[in-house]
Amino acid sequence: MAVRTAAKLDSAGYIALHEQYGARNYHPLDVVISRAQGVWVYDVEGRRYLDCLAAYSAVNQGHCHPRIYQALVEQAQKVTLTSRAFHNEQLPLLCKEACELLGYERFLPMNSGAEGVETALKLARKWAYVKKGVPADQAEIIVFAENFHGRTITIISFSTEEQYRAGFGPFTPGFRIVPFGDLEAVERAITPNTAAVLVEPVQGEGGVIVPPKGYLRRLAELCAQHNVLFIADEIQTGLGRTGKLLACEHEGVHPDVLIIGKALSGGYYPVSAVLSSRDILDVFEPGDHGSTFGGNPLAAAVAREALKVLVEEGMIENAAVQGAYLKERLQAIRSPHVKEVRGLGLLIGIELYPSAGGARRFCEALKDNGVLCKDTRRHIIRVTPPLVITREEVDWAVERFEKVLTSL
Numbered sequence: 001m002a003v004r005t006a007a008k009l010d011s012a013g014y015i016a017l018h019e020q021y022g023a024r025n026y027h028p029l030d031v032v033i034s035r036a037q038g039v040w041v042y043d044v045e046g047r048r049y050l051d052c053l054a055a056y057s058a059v060n061q062g063h064c065h066p067r068i069y070q071a072l073v074e075q076a077q078k079v080t081l082t083s084r085a086f087h088n089e090q091l092p093l094l095c096k097e098a099c100e101l102l103g104y105e106r107f108l109p110m111n112s113g114a115e116g117v118e119t120a121l122k123l124a125r126k127w128a129y130v131k132k133g134v135p136a137d138q139a140e141i142i143v144f145a146e147n148f149h150g151r152t153i154t155i156i157s158f159s160t161e162e163q164y165r166a167g168f169g170p171f172t173p174g175f176r177i178v179p180f181g182d183l184e185a186v187e188r189a190i191t192p193n194t195a196a197v198l199v200e201p202v203q204g205e206g207g208v209i210v211p212p213k214g215y216l217r218r219l220a221e222l223c224a225q226h227n228v229l230f231i232a233d234e235i236q237t238g239l240g241r242t243g244k245l246l247a248c249e250h251e252g253v254h255p256d257v258l259i260i261g262k263a264l265s266g267g268y269y270p271v272s273a274v275l276s277s278r279d280i281l282d283v284f285e286p287g288d289h290g291s292t293f294g295g296n297p298l299a300a301a302v303a304r305e306a307l308k309v310l311v312e313e314g315m316i317e318n319a320a321v322q323g324a325y326l327k328e329r330l331q332a333i334r335s336p337h338v339k340e341v342r343g344l345g346l347l348i349g350i351e352l353y354p355s356a357g358g359a360r361r362f363c364e365a366l367k368d369n370g371v372l373c374k375d376t377r378r379h380i381i382r383v384t385p386p387l388v389i390t391r392e393e394v395d396w397a398v399e400r401f402e403k404v405l406t407s408l
């Protein structure tokens with residue numbers, strides 16, 4: 001039996017193959033990418049596109065960053081996987097460097113973002129029983145409407161997006177959902193059994209929702225008052241995306257528990273992590289939690305370099321500068337379809353009026369003009385290019401946005 005398909009196909013050929021054999025859980029744009037560098041990606045016909053999605057913020061450092069590539073290749077030639085049954089010479093260095101950079105005492109590595117969130121939820125529950133004295137199996141975790149934290153059964157159990165849940169019950173209990181941005185609702189939801197509040201500093205998938213000024217700071221204060229863990233899911237907002245290393249820094253907040261992922265590997269490899277204090281993370285004892293691939297030396301070497309280039313190459317400052325400029329230029333576009341342009345740093349959303357007929361057709365038109373974007377929550381175009389974008393590239397993109405938003 002032939003395992004390989006011999007001939008090189010064109011875009012339509014690859015799309016047809018996927019339609020025939022691939023599972024149908026995504027609805028991608030009709031573009032087949034074969035290579036990429038920095039902010040640019042190229043399809044199999046050689047057409048060039050400016051990537052304004054950056055793999056949902058996993059390639060903040062730009063595609064195929066040469067220094068991360070070098071770290072990957074060097075480590076791949078030495079040892080890639082030891083499992084956590086043994087130590088390896090990369091993970092301890094990643095733990096130290098990430099803790100020092102982000103201001104934490106302990107680091108727990110996982111792979112996907114959803115696993116990072118699951119880890120934080122398990123941590124919060126065990127902390128509540130061991131440290132706070134919540135009666136067995138009574139711990140509650142407060143979450144927010146329109147949240148996005150991943151796709152496991154437990155995580156979709158507290159999603160408010162109907163499609164994420166429909167057909168997947170029964171669901172995990174123990175979560176209370178309150179409106180995002182409403183402090184009093186959180187205060188009312190806190191009980192003696194509340195273990196934690198889990199929050200995205202800016203809701204990404206939810207439509208790039210930036211909370212009111214002061215909200216995160218007061219939310220963190222409320223948590224401290226009630227002995228409730230403040231857990232920040234910075235998988236999308238973290239690592240420079242909003243113009244700060246962490247989005248919580250905009251309000252001077254230091255989360256009790258921090259979850260990062262996506263750009264932690266610069267797009268080379270799935271790496272996520274939970275960071276916290278010794279006091280909190282030490283409720284986990286050997287055997288409580290784990291992952292075969294979590295913390296492997298290849299992942300750790302890649303993540304170490306991904307963090308270094310982010311800081312050393314000024315990407316975080318660039319996100320602040322280019323983000324402010326891009327938002328201002330998008331806000332200046334006069335289009336009958338645009339309700340609002342909002343965001344923080346290079347996490348920007350263009351919300352369209354319902355009369356615009358959905359964001360998807362705009363994303364398709366943008367693609368035909370050389371810009372790749374992805375719609376979210378039906379009416380919102382998310383604009384999140386790699387953090388290495390230059391002012392000239394912002395200008396180039398804005399011209400295309402203007403054309404599409406004023407001609408459809």
Ligand SMILES: *Cc1c(COP(=O)(O)O)cnc(C)c1O
Binds near residue numbers: 112236
């Ligand atoms: C993408 C994302 C996740 C899930 O990450 P995966 O790697 O897809 O499992 C969780 N939380 C937030 C805020 C995200 O943006």
